Amino acid sequence: MPPIADRVTSLPPYLFSIFQQKKRELEAKGVDVIDLGIGAPDLPTPSFIIDRLAAEVQKPENHLYSSYNGCREFRQAVADFYKKTYQVELDPEAEVLALIGSKEGIAHMAMTVLNPGDTALIPDPGYPVYRSAVHLAGGKPAYLPLDADNGYQPAFHKVAEDTWDAATMMFLNYPGNPTAATVDDSTFDQAISLARKHKLALLHDAAYSAVTFGGYQAPSILQSDGAKEVAVEFGSLSKSFNMTGWRIGYAVGNKELIKGLSIVKSNTDTSQFLPVQKAGATALRSDFSAVKRNVAIYEKRMTIMLDALRSLGIEVSKPRGTFFIWAPVPSGFTSASFAEKVLEEAGVIITPGIAFGPSGDDYFRVSLSVDTKRLQEAAARMKVWNSKES
Numbered sequence: 001m002p003p004i005a006d007r008v009t010s011l012p013p014y015l016f017s018i019f020q021q022k023k024r025e026l027e028a029k030g031v032d033v034i035d036l037g038i039g040a041p042d043l044p045t046p047s048f049i050i051d052r053l054a055a056e057v058q059k060p061e062n063h064l065y066s067s068y069n070g071c072r073e074f075r076q077a078v079a080d081f082y083k084k085t086y087q088v089e090l091d092p093e094a095e096v097l098a099l100i101g102s103k104e105g106i107a108h109m110a111m112t113v114l115n116p117g118d119t120a121l122i123p124d125p126g127y128p129v130y131r132s133a134v135h136l137a138g139g140k141p142a143y144l145p146l147d148a149d150n151g152y153q154p155a156f157h158k159v160a161e162d163t164w165d166a167a168t169m170m171f172l173n174y175p176g177n178p179t180a181a182t183v184d185d186s187t188f189d190q191a192i193s194l195a196r197k198h199k200l201a202l203l204h205d206a207a208y209s210a211v212t213f214g215g216y217q218a219p220s221i222l223q224s225d226g227a228k229e230v231a232v233e234f235g236s237l238s239k240s241f242n243m244t245g246w247r248i249g250y251a252v253g254n255k256e257l258i259k260g261l262s263i264v265k266s267n268t269d270t271s272q273f274l275p276v277q278k279a280g281a282t283a284l285r286s287d288f289s290a291v292k293r294n295v296a297i298y299e300k301r302m303t304i305m306l307d308a309l310r311s312l313g314i315e316v317s318k319p320r321g322t323f324f325i326w327a328p329v330p331s332g333f334t335s336a337s338f339a340e341k342v343l344e345e346a347g348v349i350i351t352p353g354i355a356f357g358p359s360g361d362d363y364f365r366v367s368l369s370v371d372t373k374r375l376q377e378a379a380a381r382m383k384v385w386n387s388k389e390s
């Protein structure tokens with residue numbers, strides 16, 4: 001066996017791949033599995049974005065290396081988007097960086113900030129990449145509890161004083177995966193004052209910033225006073241424009257953090273393929289009507305699934321964003337035993353909340369990544385399961 005570093009072998013097993021293995025086994029037996037575990041849109045990328053890619057891919061000058069920070073057109077489009085949407089001014093040279101998807105930026109930012117043994121605050125429950133990024137960078141993850149009784153706002157007061165002292169970075173994520181929680185700007189104001197007090201890098205993952213409904217507009221952390229002193233916001237075109245496979249996102253905010261991240265990246269990758277960046281610029285310069293059409297589809301699916309869960313006795317109030325439902329597991333189950341039962345007896349994949357942190361063990365996540373007919377089918381099958389139980 002060739003040697004593999006401890007930092008890799010000590011990573012927890014990726015729960016999602018275990019479920020995918022079970023899915024293949026059931027499908028091989030002829031079971032029609034409905035997968036509500038995939039955290040990605042099922043809808044196609046809007047054609048105006050594909051058209052721009054197709055035109056740019058023909059041009060030989062676009063086959064060369066991009067500049068390390070991303071091409072000027074993309075960075076300018078990000079800056080213009082922030083000005084138009086959030087009234088935030090960004091210098092495209094120093095405060096904007098193109099990413100090969102925001103996940104890449106999150107992982108490299110942990111390497112940028114953390115010295116070995118440094119503490120990083122990560123939300124519980126939260127997107128699993130924060131924890132693994134901190135671990136791979138040699139840091140120590142510490143949980144920032146989210147308050148289930150208060151709309152999953154960060155419970156900053158529950159973090160011990162010596163943890164604040166040891167911490168050098170903190171991740172936040174609103175609208176949130178897996179909780180679908182949203183915040184108003186006062187939460188960001190509070191986070192910034194804590195980051196300044198404790199000298200932390202504050203990293204806000206805004207992957208779902210445009211996936212909102214009911215008139216709610218998610219704030220940018222950069223709208224809060226003093227944000228540029230401590231904060232970087234990660235953005236992604238994956239979820240808003242159905243571009244998960246394209247790998248295009250951005251980091252914006254504090255100059256020193258952006259510069260540090262660009263140093264790590266210039267020693268690791270050489271930015272994204274230029275036609276992808278240019279197509280991404282076209283997406284960000286659009287009127288976002290394609291995003292609004294998508295979001296309307298998610299909102300309709302959300303209503304259908306919330307009604308279906310309610311009829312099973314599972315009550316969840318309607319979120320203001322994302323395409324996730326974060327729901328309590330029925331009593332007598334852990335999140336894993338419930339997810340396993342639903343897969344084996346209903347052929348439906350849901351994600352056990354434990355995958356997102358210890359506080360998730362009483363919950364499961366439904367991803368609205370299938371059409372309404374399949375969602376109704378999934379809910380009906382879960383009903384069968386439910387009546388068998390009671």
Ligand SMILES: *Cc1c(COP(=O)(O)O)cnc(C)c1O
Pocket residue numbers: 039100101102103104127173176177205207235236237238239244247248249
């Ligand atoms: C999907 C997702 C990302 C990663 O998005 P990419 O830009 O495709 O890398 C980051 N954060 C959260 C919370 C996500 O759900």
